[in-house]
Amino acid sequence: MTLYEQFGIQPVINLWGTATQYGGPLLSPDVAEAMAEAGQHCARPEDIQAAASRYLTKLSGAEAGYITCGTFSGLMLGAAACLAKLDLKRMEQLPDTSGMPNEFILSRYQRCGWDRAIRAAGGRIVEVGVNERLIGAARGVEAWEYEEAITEKTVALVFIGFSWNARIREEVEKLVALGERHALPVLLDAASAATPLTNLRQIVESGVALASFSGGKGLRGPQNSGFILGKKELIASAALQHLDMVGSPTAWTPPAELIPSGAVAHQPRQGIGRGMKVSKETMMGLLVRIKNVAEHGLEEENAAMDAKLTRIADTLRDLPDLELVLFNRSADGGGETPTMELRLGKGYRAGGICTALKKGSPSICVNEKKIPENIITITAMNLPDTLLESVQSRLRRVLLEAHAG
Ligand SMILES: *Cc1c(COP(=O)(O)O)cnc(C)c1O
Numbered sequence: 001m002t003l004y005e006q007f008g009i010q011p012v013i014n015l016w017g018t019a020t021q022y023g024g025p026l027l028s029p030d031v032a033e034a035m036a037e038a039g040q041h042c043a044r045p046e047d048i049q050a051a052a053s054r055y056l057t058k059l060s061g062a063e064a065g066y067i068t069c070g071t072f073s074g075l076m077l078g079a080a081a082c083l084a085k086l087d088l089k090r091m092e093q094l095p096d097t098s099g100m101p102n103e104f105i106l107s108r109y110q111r112c113g114w115d116r117a118i119r120a121a122g123g124r125i126v127e128v129g130v131n132e133r134l135i136g137a138a139r140g141v142e143a144w145e146y147e148e149a150i151t152e153k154t155v156a157l158v159f160i161g162f163s164w165n166a167r168i169r170e171e172v173e174k175l176v177a178l179g180e181r182h183a184l185p186v187l188l189d190a191a192s193a194a195t196p197l198t199n200l201r202q203i204v205e206s207g208v209a210l211a212s213f214s215g216g217k218g219l220r221g222p223q224n225s226g227f228i229l230g231k232k233e234l235i236a237s238a239a240l241q242h243l244d245m246v247g248s249p250t251a252w253t254p255p256a257e258l259i260p261s262g263a264v265a266h267q268p269r270q271g272i273g274r275g276m277k278v279s280k281e282t283m284m285g286l287l288v289r290i291k292n293v294a295e296h297g298l299e300e301e302n303a304a305m306d307a308k309l310t311r312i313a314d315t316l317r318d319l320p321d322l323e324l325v326l327f328n329r330s331a332d333g334g335g336e337t338p339t340m341e342l343r344l345g346k347g348y349r350a351g352g353i354c355t356a357l358k359k360g361s362p363s364i365c366v367n368e369k370k371i372p373e374n375i376i377t378i379t380a381m382n383l384p385d386t387l388l389e390s391v392q393s394r395l396r397r398v399l400l401e402a403h404a405g
Helices: 029-038 045-060 071-084 088-093 113-120 143-149 166-181 198-205 232-240 280-296 299-316 350-359 385-402
Strands: 012-014 064-068 103-107 124-128 154-160 186-189 210-214 226-230 322-327 339-344 363-365 375-378
Touching (some): 045 064, 045 198, 045 226, 045 232, 045 280, 064 071, 064 232, 071 088, 071 226, 103 113, 103 143, 113 124, 143 166, 166 186, 198 210, 198 226, 226 232, 299 322, 299 339, 299 385, 350 375, 350 385, 363 385
Parallel strands (some): 012 363, 154 186, 186 210
Antiparallel strands (some): 064 226, 210 226, 322 339
């Protein structure tokens, strides 16, 4: 009986991959070990953060770095930093932004649940552009549309990047150029862009003032971890609004590399980020994971996932009306988590199959994003060898039963 079952919880097999709604990825052994060891010693969070900043700046070329409990919290801290900078009165006032600039400009195409992070800090989203996807228009949001929205209340330009590639880079650089003309920072949601790690340097070089990454996605660090990279002043502001501040001011000695001495005249009170604290175990787990990935790469782990997907494909290949397509294969250079699409023919209903997989035992959860296209996507990220056979046979049985013939 698993620990979960002892408490009446039915564990699931998360073939989606990193999806939080199914528990995120399995903890990789190196992270589990690091977290257990970190829990055997105490250290000041600000000292761990200063070390993290040292490591992350060396890796990425950023001015500073800081560990958060995920992309959302990094964006919220980043927004709070853009709003308050090093102004103690403003820090104390957030998320109430009356009397201070509070507008964040965002493309209408990029409005999504994640911009809640900016609003939670007290920011107001100003939408620009016209969403013409519905009519198949080729025009995205253009630079002049961002520019026209800039007023004296503008705090930052926001870009929800999600991943990182040449097209996104080009768009971000255009926004950075515009921001520079108006002395405005660009805030980037780079949730899934932490792998490959070579992205980090490119993202910093693009000139964004602050980028927020998830540690629990392709990186497979602790599920509730992430980090931000950016300008020293913004990271200092984020730290001032995140670290615990109840201690006596006479004993308040934050490391100067994180919060330059004289950056603020007094020790702030608990900030808007205090509810998003990160444990020493999580911080050390993430640091060790980033170091391991930097030193050894993800090729071996990805190749093992690739091999498992191939074995699943082998047991499904003879099913009628089904096309199997593998992506990010190790043989093609990999770099990202291998995935497999089950492209279902007319005899199948993807939605019904997902429900049947979820309801049965073992409960299997798959990526449901392409259900409207009758496609189911899976990864082998969270599939230990011991479960491979039962997943293979259940996938086969459910598909056979679901096929209308
Ligand atoms: C996953 C995701 C987030 C949230 O990441 P967490 O680390 O879970 O907070 C934010 N933005 C985008 C675009 C994402 O894909």
